[in-house]
Amino acid sequence: MKKLYIGVDVGGTKIQANLVAEDGAVRADNRHDTPRNCGSEVSVNAVEESIRTLLYENNLTVKDIGGIGIAVPGLVVPETGYVVVTPNMNLSNVELGKILKKRLGITVAVGNDCNLGTLGEFRYGSGRGAKSVVGIFVGTGIGSGIVIDGKVIGGAACGAGEIGHIVARVPVKSWKNFLDSAQFELPKKAVKCGCGNYGCLESLASRTAIERMIREGLADGVKSVIKAIDNDAVIKSGALLKALKANDPLVTAVMRYASYVIGYGCLTVRHLLDPEVIVLGGGVIEACHKFMLPIIDEVVQGDQLAAAKSDRRITVAELGDNAVAVGAAALNE
Numbered sequence: 001m002k003k004l005y006i007g008v009d010v011g012g013t014k015i016q017a018n019l020v021a022e023d024g025a026v027r028a029d030n031r032h033d034t035p036r037n038c039g040s041e042v043s044v045n046a047v048e049e050s051i052r053t054l055l056y057e058n059n060l061t062v063k064d065i066g067g068i069g070i071a072v073p074g075l076v077v078p079e080t081g082y083v084v085v086t087p088n089m090n091l092s093n094v095e096l097g098k099i100l101k102k103r104l105g106i107t108v109a110v111g112n113d114c115n116l117g118t119l120g121e122f123r124y125g126s127g128r129g130a131k132s133v134v135g136i137f138v139g140t141g142i143g144s145g146i147v148i149d150g151k152v153i154g155g156a157a158c159g160a161g162e163i164g165h166i167v168a169r170v171p172v173k174s175w176k177n178f179l180d181s182a183q184f185e186l187p188k189k190a191v192k193c194g195c196g197n198y199g200c201l202e203s204l205a206s207r208t209a210i211e212r213m214i215r216e217g218l219a220d221g222v223k224s225v226i227k228a229i230d231n232d233a234v235i236k237s238g239a240l241l242k243a244l245k246a247n248d249p250l251v252t253a254v255m256r257y258a259s260y261v262i263g264y265g266c267l268t269v270r271h272l273l274d275p276e277v278i279v280l281g282g283g284v285i286e287a288c289h290k291f292m293l294p295i296i297d298e299v300v301q302g303d304q305l306a307a308a309k310s311d312r313r314i315t316v317a318e319l320g321d322n323a324v325a326v327g328a329a330a331l332n333e
């Protein structure tokens with residue numbers, strides 16, 4: 001019998017556990033809401049429960065499983081399964097790998113969700129067959145991962161692959177400012193990212209950034225099918241697509257801008273790593289790739305810096321919601 005693995009994608013809103021075959025096929029899954037406003041112990045229990053339920057529903061025990069992988073939205077030390085910090089949920093400072101290994105009696109590997117989403121696409125999705133893949137996932141934020149020769153690149157201290165936080169708009173206005181003063185002054189219109197830095201790619205092209213720009217446009221009186229929205233309202237990716245299809249002037253302009261920003265981000269990725277494949281995924285890309293990809297391609301194809309010819313490509317992710325869990329399962333292979 002072929003080996004089976006379990007991959008769990010622990011997100012801020014849901015926990016998804018997948019039973020994954022050796023060839024990456026998803027045999028079964030379950031989804032539960034992530035517990036909110038609780039201690040980390042409750043979240044750890046929920047992850048354990050999702051695994052036990054998956055085993056039970058499929059008449060399996062841990063003896064039938066080749067390994068378990070868990071993906072969390074935050075900074076993880078993969079070697080030890082220690083979760084350093086999860087900004088949007090409560091698994092910070094938790095020895096997740098060790099705790100679950102002890103409770104379940106099987107090795108449990110832990111990694112960052114976007115790194116594992118990229119690993120999933122590298123092994124079984126639109127990056128399969130390539131030696132090097134960079135994944136960029138555009139949603140509420142912009143997450144990413146780098147996989148070279150089958151290995152996730154973590155850098156010196158697990159800080160690599162944060163393409164959402166590469167600086168896409170340098171917050172230094174001009175050399176002329178330094179004629180009057182040696183003091184560095186932040187330009188008045190510098191855009192602050194959720195991470196605290198200025199000018200990050202994520203702060204210019206994520207769904208959150210797209211919402212901010214649409215609000216700016218509405219405030220300026222630009223015509224749009226999207227009606228006035230308050231500060232907390234979310235514009236879903238599907239609504240963006242609908243507005244694009246209706247040739248909405250505001251949404252079209254904002255999405256064109258975001259696409260160019262992502263295109264230049266891809267160009268930077270190419271100049272840094274020259275990966276064979278850049279896989280674009282996440283809710284915004286899934287919904288709007290037909291509009292966005294040609295613009296992103298135009299920027300990258302227009303690269304003036306000399307490079308040898310190759311079949312390197314930019315493509316849309318194939319595994320959708322399953323990428324992260326499948327990548328987590330692949331940690332064990």
Ligand SMILES: [Zn+2]
Nearest residue numbers: 165193195200
């Ligand atoms: Zn940032």
